[in-house]
Amino acid sequence: MAVAMSGQDLPGEPPSLAAIERHARQVIQRLPDAFRAHLGNVVLLVEEEADAETLASVGLEHPLELTGVYHGRPIGDKSAFDSGAVPDRIHLYRQAILAEWCETGVRLDDLVAHVTIHEIGHHFGLSDDDMHALEDAVAD
Known part of the structure; x- marks a missing residue:
């Protein structure tokens, strides 16, 4: 039985990886067009927990300390000469x-x-501050 993510009081088992991913994708769909237009090549992954290498890369030791991480180069740092790079990825950790x-x-x-x-x-x-403003825009 798939558990929906609608609110705080969830019966039974906690939401699955797929339920969290569905909700994250719905959030992305509510972003202003100017942001969504630049997310087409960004991969969204929902995993149980961060691996040791990822934790070490952000200076953490325990997987419950990391809810998400972005792997990639921010848009402003990209170059037309970038080629063959791994796609940017957003990881969420269930x-x-x-x-x-x-x-x-x-x-x-x-x-x-x-x-x-x-x-x-x-x-x-x-x-x-900009992230909080974007979050507010999505919540409206």
Whole structure:
């Protein structure tokens, strides 16, 4: 049985990887056109938890400390001479998102939206204030 991500009170099992991915994709679809237009080549991956190499790359030790990460070069740092590079990727980590949900009481759908937009913000080289403004725009 697939669990939907609609709000805070979810019966039974926590949402699956697929449910979190569906919600993250819905968040992306609500972004302003100017942002969505530049996300076509960015790969969205939802995984159970970050691997040791990823954790080490961001200075963390425990997989529940990392809810998401952006791998790639921000748009402003890209060059026409870039070729053959691995596509930019946004990773969301289900176990860490669920742990933060339990610890904070933030609505799960809001938390997934926050993490998704934060990682998209890294793709665009946005400041934290700009990320919050984008998050507000999506919530409207």
